[in-house]
Amino acid sequence: MLKTKIILILFLSFINKTVFANEINKLVFPKAEILNKYTARIPFKLIDHLIVVEANLLNKKGNFIIDTGSQNLILNKVHFPSQYEHNKKRVETTGVLNSLDNPLQKKISEFNLLHFSLKDKNSDIIDLSHIEKIKKMHLLGIIGYSILKDYEIFIDLYLNQITLTKVDKNGNKLDPKVYLEEIVDSINFNLKKHTIVVNGVINNQKLKLGLDTAAEFNQINKSVNKKVLKHFVPKKRINLAGASNKQVEVLAGNLHRLKLSETVYLGPMKTFLINLPKMHEVFGVQLDGILGYEFFKYKRTIINYQKEKLYFINYPLNNQ
Template sequence: MHQSIKIIITLFISARLFATEVSPPEAKPPIIFTKAEIVNASTTRIPFKVVDQLIIVEVELLNQEGNFIIDTGSESLILNGNHFKPTRKYRDDGKNKSGVHREIESIKEKYLDSLSFNRLSLKKLNADVIDLSHIEKAKKIRLLGIIGYSILKDFEVFIDMHLNQLTLTRIDKNGNKLSDKVYAETINDSIDFELKKHTIILEAFVGNKKVKFGLDTAAEYNQLNKKVDSEILDYFYPSKELKLTGASGKRKKVLAGKLYRVKLNDSIYFGPMKTVLTNLRKMNNAFGTNLDGILGFEFFAQKRTIINYKKKKLYFIKSPIIKP
């Protein structure tokens, strides 16, 4: 929800999970996933909850407990200005940051010494500070911030909607995992993607028409650009009008329905997905690209997906067949 801040959009570990030795209070990392589980020295598994189709993890941050949204559409780590103040010297250069839906204003900056995912640590981080209080009210959660690309890019990220868990495993500069023993499941398909700034771009098809989609974990609904070819719009079946509130707090009306016949290739295809018809002009201008739409929660609900930013690849793990 900031550089790609969307229709809406999470951090880690209780002290007893931390381990074998007691650390002095001052050594405690600023951000702790309160329910994380160690898989191995380079991998942490974090359970998440879904709130209005947003992936949210519980965290403790600078002595406060709350929630973070996991947002591949956001460029950076974002802290909620309703709970955190920027550091004394912060950037406030007057520039607006353009997101998927609108421009975000009043961005300030906070410095964090480190961010820890159980045994996984990142040092010397900057976080953007933005007032997200309107999202807290709309979602009825204590929202501490948003975890975006600047954090996720250093890990292979497995988003598993079947088990409601996020697995982060550290990768090297070439995208190779530091441990081979990470997933119990078998990868059964994969596809390459393009990375435009921090946005994952997928080539796909709607019917037989080629399209370009951005991939965004914090898009509550898929979005289809109202300017697309009429042959693509033929597969969009509208059903109602919705009022959506974005990260900036602005509301807009959109036509909502279902999009049919979406596939990435002949072996990776999707059932009908909840989709809204909207104008993506601002986002396309901001990123210098020309997207036909955004794939969000609906994508991840149908596909257990692994993202590797360094290799620019998505991997898919087969979902189990649920017997009635």
């Protein structure tokens, strides 16, 4: 199972995209709990370490992965065949799901979350059958930055739900009473294109780390300073086949003593030490590593793209 997961990570990270444009209808989340016209809670399930929500689109019902590392909404070409190939337009895209083979692109005339509506959103059309096979699920697509950016997003691995609340252009919530629990801390981040970049420190060495909800394991680049690697405790070496069946060696272990501020720190977290020469191509920014599921497992996290801020809510005692 571990080998399969890492193969998927490598495959999703390094594949080239060519896309086309067209228009489709609306996407609906049937299990969303609508609190008011600005706020909804959507339950999710964890498939391995992927955050997956159920949605309906074009009379199809299936699963969507929540992926802050993806620039656009991505639809699975297997379930949305390319009968919309007129109005073709070539564009370039980036993200953790960058570089998937032979994609198309459709433009969504309306993304509808029951009372929520987003119009004229791009959607990449990509063959995601390999993910369906590996994860054994009916995958309609992947929800990325272009959909999430207009909301403040609370990702809660304690209650297994995502709360979306509409914000204005300055990031202020239109619903002032969204959270029942107290926000206890926060950090700033830099939004580089669509990528959330946080500043971290290990052993007095500064790091730039991308935050990605679809990264099943943290990743740290082999090229980081050796002082950082003193706090990486290796467990095993694994030889894996990447997207082109080329063997890639991954060192799996635990990363300790990561600080994001004087009050926000994490560890130990399961992490892969890996050569990531295409990190800039994948995320559109040079990074020292990626924080994924292991981060969200420790931190109940609220993302505000407009304010470029992460907020944190404590886990209940004895439930971390």
